Amino acid sequence: MIEQIIKQLNKVIEVMKVTDLTETSFLDRETALIKISAKDDHRDEAMRIAEIFRAKIVDSSSTTYTIEVTGDVDKVEALINMLKPLGIKDLVRTGRIAISREAAKLSSRRDSQPAKA
Numbered sequence: 001m002i003e004q005i006i007k008q009l010n011k012v013i014e015v016m017k018v019t020d021l022t023e024t025s026f027l028d029r030e031t032a033l034i035k036i037s038a039k040d041d042h043r044d045e046a047m048r049i050a051e052i053f054r055a056k057i058v059d060s061s062s063t064t065y066t067i068e069v070t071g072d073v074d075k076v077e078a079l080i081n082m083l084k085p086l087g088i089k090d091l092v093r094t095g096r097i098a099i100s101r102e103a104a105k106l107s108s109r110r111d112s113q114p115a116k117a
Helices: 002-010 043-052 073-086
Strands: 026-037 056-060 064-071 088-093 097-100
Touching: 026 073, 043 056, 043 064, 043 073, 064 073, 073 088
Parallel strands: none
Antiparallel strands: 026 064, 026 088, 026 097, 056 064
């Protein structure tokens, strides 16, 4: 199944490289833009929720806020769930993006000592 997905993604012109990270350690993130209703009685609550999740209000009008959040999938989902009672008007998500982690390099004791002048 992974091979089929890789073949299909490689057909997309904008894709430069596809790497299967399922067998390696990796870091992943997702970004979402969430437009919510910003009624007078919800504006402060929306700002507090955004602050808790370290999200940014990137656009505002007299009736809406647009909030940008980046993090792991669980963080994005949790923010969305907290904002639902305020009224989500529109939602756009990137999907997960990932990059492999480098193997940790252990330095010897001699390497970690400062050089003598």
